[in-house]
Amino acid sequence: MEYAYPAALRAAAVTGIADHLADGPKTTEELARITGAEAQKLYRTLRLLATRGVFREVEQGRFELTGTAEYLRTDVPLSVRAAVMMITSKAMWLSTGELAGNLRGGADGISFESLFGKTIWEHWCRDLPPEEEFHTGMMSMTEPEIQDPVRSYDFPEGATVVDVGGGYGGVLIPVLRGNPTLRGILYDQEHVLAKHRLTELGADDRWETVPGDFFDKCPEGDVYLLKYITHNWDDARAVRILRNCRKAMKPGGRVLLFDMVIPPGNSPHPGKLMDVIVMAIYPGRERTEEDFRRLLADAGLRLTRIINTTSYLSTIEAVAA
Known part of the structure; x- marks a missing residue:
């Protein structure tokens, strides 16, 4: 109940x-x-x-x-109302309610697409009330949960930081705000970038928006930020995104994944709950440390460390293998 x-x-x-x-x-x-x-x-x-x-x-x-x-x-600052509206929307609610059918998988299974006649991404592209719009909801989720991961990471001075699939800039804004020597690139699809919120930073000489498809390529940079990106996709497509980061990365560059890392054992963990929700709506999944290690290796990257924070998000750092 x-x-x-x-x-x-x-x-x-x-x-x-x-x-x-x-x-x-x-x-x-x-x-x-x-x-x-x-x-x-x-x-x-x-x-x-x-x-x-x-x-x-x-x-x-x-x-x-x-x-x-x-x-x-x-x-109020860090309001989560839009996140609540997104997470409890019919798209999330009904698809998760069909979990038993989803377990069958394949042609016989019940997927988001079979329920709604479109992929989750096509659904979020519709005209929705602002408080139920995907990127508004994600911005609302990101603002409180990304604060500590961003504060606890030592970004290199003068680096160019690329927020891959960054939506309206929920990760890039606090990164640039807390690190005045950095430059930032918000990378996403053009229709998403049209609603970005980077102007909250004031002067526009430290940031730019670049439209594109992360399955095709990524802009050149020193540090790549991916929050809740790889969990949306199966291993093959996640590797493709990471490989494009690897190809575009300057010498000495690094990739930072802001994700939940599922621990072993039977203890409760937010990642185990999120994993079931992800299973109902996306082709991806939450991953363990070993899963991330393999995923990054397949993309030509090497996991160097996992930084645990006061948030339930961990910072997973990788460099060129």
């Missing part, structure tokens, strides 16, 4: 409850009048979320924000 929690979380995000509580506690009757919801149903939804620390019932039927619920607001 745990699926009820993300459903309730989505309902709170859609109705903007966190924004409506920004100026202080309100009763569910007050919130219902603002949002057009039914007061009793809204109460039952918020009561469930309060058991997880998302909102707090301060007295019967009256709720306030918690530290966690603050991040559902749209007007």
